[in-house]
Amino acid sequence: MFKELFSLFAVFIALFLFGMIIMRAGLLPLGGELFQRNVHRFTDKAWKGLLIGTVATAMLQSSSAVLVMTVGLVAANLLTFRQSIGIILGANIGTTITTEILVLDLSHFIIPLLLTGLVALFIPKKKAFSIGCLTFGLACIFIAMDGLESLAYPLSNLPSVHTLFHFTNDHSFTGILIGAALTGLVQSSTATTAIAMGFMSDHLLTLKSGIAIMLGANIGTCITAFLATIGASKHAKLVAFANIWLNLLGVIIFLPIMDVLVQVVTSMTDDKMQQLAHSSVIFNTICSVVLLPFAQAFARFVEWIHSKSQTYQ
Template sequence: MQQLFSLFAVYITIFLFGMTVMRAGLVNLSQDRLKLALIKMTSTPFKGLLVGTIVTAIVQSSSAVMVITVGLVAASYLTFKQSIGIILGTNIGTSFTTEIIAFNLTSGIIPMLIIGVILMNMKKHVAYCIGCVSFGLGCIFVAMQGLETLAYPIASIPTAHNFLQLTNENSFIAVGVGAVLSALIQSSTATTAIAMGFMSDQILALPAGIGIVLGANIGTCFTAILASVGSKNSAKLVAFAHIWLNIIGVLLFLPFIGWLSSISISLTALPNLQLAHAGTIFNIISSVAVLPFVPLFYKFVIALHGNEQK
């Protein structure tokens, strides 16, 4: 059993390492432009949503964009109100990552790793960045493959089996598992990858997987909270807004997990893609639904957590 969980930890580490390397390549290609886009193109909540979606899709990390946004608000480049649109966009943008990892690209792993190593050793900046992306993706798919092979052996352990059964039977438990896992490993994408591994071996049902993904949205807010520690109140409001948006969205969607499962099943027969599509649908609907009520949500957060000037 100890060996199984050690391998599990190794694969999670490889996944997070791959995400970090890939993100470094993408950010280094256009870091300054991304910050300028966040500052200049967020005059309305809709523009903020679009920019947040695009920047998160490029950087491949909602947590990284949230940390940047908290920093920009702390430095007074952005107001808290401007950041709300960006937060909504990050939830949509992070869905691109889960859609990518849902595909089975086993045959491309070795070429991606080899190309990545070659390009990373080149002196040209662009080649190095592309190499990071290729190598990072290769590591991610290695980890995905490993997590899938470990799913059944882990589920065979009586304690783990009973716990997974509870997750299948109770959506609240699934949401809690997703939230805790995401907060611990600091990655909603890695949490989704774990759920995909168990779903591929038919250990987790789709509704339980969706519950874990919804919970992961809440758990990933922990990064923004850490980034806002010691900052002025306007930066802390960004973290609080991120939490409230995800908690409200998850609570409103919980009764409709069955509907979300049916829609996803109708779109594809592949379990990984079903989970990825469900997460994408949830994030798009919940973010777009909040968009007309941004002024009210702004007042709600201010009423609970104080003014920006504090």
């Protein structure tokens, strides 16, 4: 029973990640080209960088992809580190679009999306292929979401999992660690949040625990950008460090006021999954917008704190 459940759990996570990769494969030729073509025009001011970072991440459905491209641009001296700050702030906002999409009840569109995707993938045109990847990947994501939700209750009956849930519900910091570790493992904060949503829908995790996991996922997603800086210039590494500091400071600030965030999102909707999605939007938007007027000061802080770090050299 234990092996069967965790095998299915791993399959649905793999299907979710596969869907994300396929969907990005369709979006990247369009969004990636648009992002790199316009990035220079929209980074002379931090607020412009925030806008292009938000739009590009919403189009690519991946803050990691945008940050990796940004690291590449800085490494190639096509963009300065300070110009990248706005993009980093925007990427954190844009990534919340995915979680909002996940809570929509689109399960009845799964078959049409799969069929549309399969047909479009066999049409020998670039745009048709992109549409095929987008629809097929989206269908895989919704299939995985339904699977994760169906496994939530059987998994919770396992003594070890039940104990972990109970402990997480009583200790928010544990949720942050789980979120960070799981995201570092699967390389997707969206997948981690989706898993938390599945358990919350069956009332196995409290909203506060789900928010804690979401906060941890924001820290864990920094790993991808950091890995992209291996062997890169010191200025490119600063992009990854800035992303880490943004999310780390945001979590530190929000941790004491999580009860306030819980009250805010519960007043907005009764749906548990929507509450977690809204929490992600509120957290990332507030962190980015509050820091926006201090973008250059934040850049100087990152430069100063890593000026003598061995990983910076």
